[in-house]
Amino acid sequence: MSVLVVMADRVIDGTGRRPIDGGAVCIEGGRITAVGRRADVPVPDGAVVIERPGETLLPGFVDAHSHVSIIPGLGNQIGQLRERAAKAMLRAVPNVRADLLSGTTTMRVMGEEHFLDVDLKAAIAAGRVPGPRLVIATRMIAARHGHGTALTASDGPEEIRRHIRENLAAGADFIKFFATGGTSSARAAADTCFYSKEEIQLIIDEAHRDGRPAAVHAHGGPAVKLCVEAGVDTIEHGKLCTAQDFALMRRQNTWLVTNNAISFHPDGIEKGDAHTPEIMAKLNRGRANVPKMFQLLLDSGVRWALGTDSMHGLLWFEAQKAVELGATPEQALAGITRNAADAIGRLDEVGTLEPGKRGDVVGVRANPLADIAALREVGLILQDGVRVDTLSAA
Ligand SMILES: [Zn+2]
Numbered sequence: 001m002s003v004l005v006v007m008a009d010r011v012i013d014g015t016g017r018r019p020i021d022g023g024a025v026c027i028e029g030g031r032i033t034a035v036g037r038r039a040d041v042p043v044p045d046g047a048v049v050i051e052r053p054g055e056t057l058l059p060g061f062v063d064a065h066s067h068v069s070i071i072p073g074l075g076n077q078i079g080q081l082r083e084r085a086a087k088a089m090l091r092a093v094p095n096v097r098a099d100l101l102s103g104t105t106t107m108r109v110m111g112e113e114h115f116l117d118v119d120l121k122a123a124i125a126a127g128r129v130p131g132p133r134l135v136i137a138t139r140m141i142a143a144r145h146g147h148g149t150a151l152t153a154s155d156g157p158e159e160i161r162r163h164i165r166e167n168l169a170a171g172a173d174f175i176k177f178f179a180t181g182g183t184s185s186a187r188a189a190a191d192t193c194f195y196s197k198e199e200i201q202l203i204i205d206e207a208h209r210d211g212r213p214a215a216v217h218a219h220g221g222p223a224v225k226l227c228v229e230a231g232v233d234t235i236e237h238g239k240l241c242t243a244q245d246f247a248l249m250r251r252q253n254t255w256l257v258t259n260n261a262i263s264f265h266p267d268g269i270e271k272g273d274a275h276t277p278e279i280m281a282k283l284n285r286g287r288a289n290v291p292k293m294f295q296l297l298l299d300s301g302v303r304w305a306l307g308t309d310s311m312h313g314l315l316w317f318e319a320q321k322a323v324e325l326g327a328t329p330e331q332a333l334a335g336i337t338r339n340a341a342d343a344i345g346r347l348d349e350v351g352t353l354e355p356g357k358r359g360d361v362v363g364v365r366a367n368p369l370a371d372i373a374a375l376r377e378v379g380l381i382l383q384d385g386v387r388v389d390t391l392s393a394a
Helices: 077-082 085-101 116-125 156-170 197-209 222-229 243-252 277-300 315-324 329-335 338-343 372-376
Strands: 003-011 023-028 031-037 048-059 061-066 104-109 133-136 175-178 214-218 234-237 255-258 304-306 361-364 378-383
Touching: 003 361, 003 378, 048 061, 048 378, 061 304, 061 338, 077 085, 085 104, 085 116, 085 378, 116 133, 156 175, 156 197, 175 197, 197 214, 197 222, 214 222, 222 234, 222 243, 243 277, 255 277, 255 338, 304 315, 304 329, 304 338, 315 329, 315 372, 329 338, 329 372, 361 372
Parallel strands: 003 048, 061 104, 104 133, 175 214, 214 234, 234 255, 255 304
Antiparallel strands: 003 023, 023 031, 048 361, 361 378
């Protein structure tokens, strides 16, 4: 069994404990066995020791909301999902490689067609393709007349139930549905609700009956209340959420998974869909409301996490933007580590550096609690105790 001890200037274990100066992490057989000061982490016989002077060791990053086959800068994201499987997979393979090489070792995939996330998840797990460990939705559950409808539309109890059960049979780890409009399609405002109360309840119940979480794309409007009251686990985006929405989410312990890179980074929607005025109008409406919404979120005490929504390799930007919007560096870091792992139901495996967890470790070239921009400067990357930063970027 391979044994590895990594030593660096400091370790931030992600549990909320103070940083450990001169820290070390020991990994045996892919699992963390010890974390602490160098003096407290014995080096077992035969262990490989990796010295990372100048680096801070962090838990491998968790992207709580992305897709594998989408590149927002190419525009027409739903159209990208509709393309032939081979074409979509040819984008997906370099996308997930870029994610991994930016320190993302676990990623939740919020919907793909052709079950290509099932095959990519298996290929990554088998070591054939480099990428984050995937937690997958398979096909998105979306109404015919709504946003997010690629090749699969699901209306009414029979069709919704059949598609959810097909997804679960194919290997879906959770169910993702679209309750409201979105930014990246010209169709309907982002707070339009496309599903009835009964359909929303049915979707969530079908997921929960199989022991799976339900995640909903919802920006704001009546859908947020309907979904939260029906027991949804995570609200995705929430860019138009109000203080009342957050008060209800707080009471129900609902997570918000939000994202900003796709809206604010120059390679996001702005690059891909500049020629579609309806999309640009919605983008600007969301952008204008985000500072207010984020402050309401921070004031509300609602638990939140971050995701790139297909802005591959840019999870650092999400954390940096969260700090710009008022989060502390500790909160932003938790939003891509511990809280992201918790929001996607994987905190028992990843999200912190603690004995028993997977050996996912990222070294960044300074202290991100002093300057969050340090997250961009990734050095060492271990996934299940295996070095992956030595792969050259695609
Ligand atoms: Zn998405």
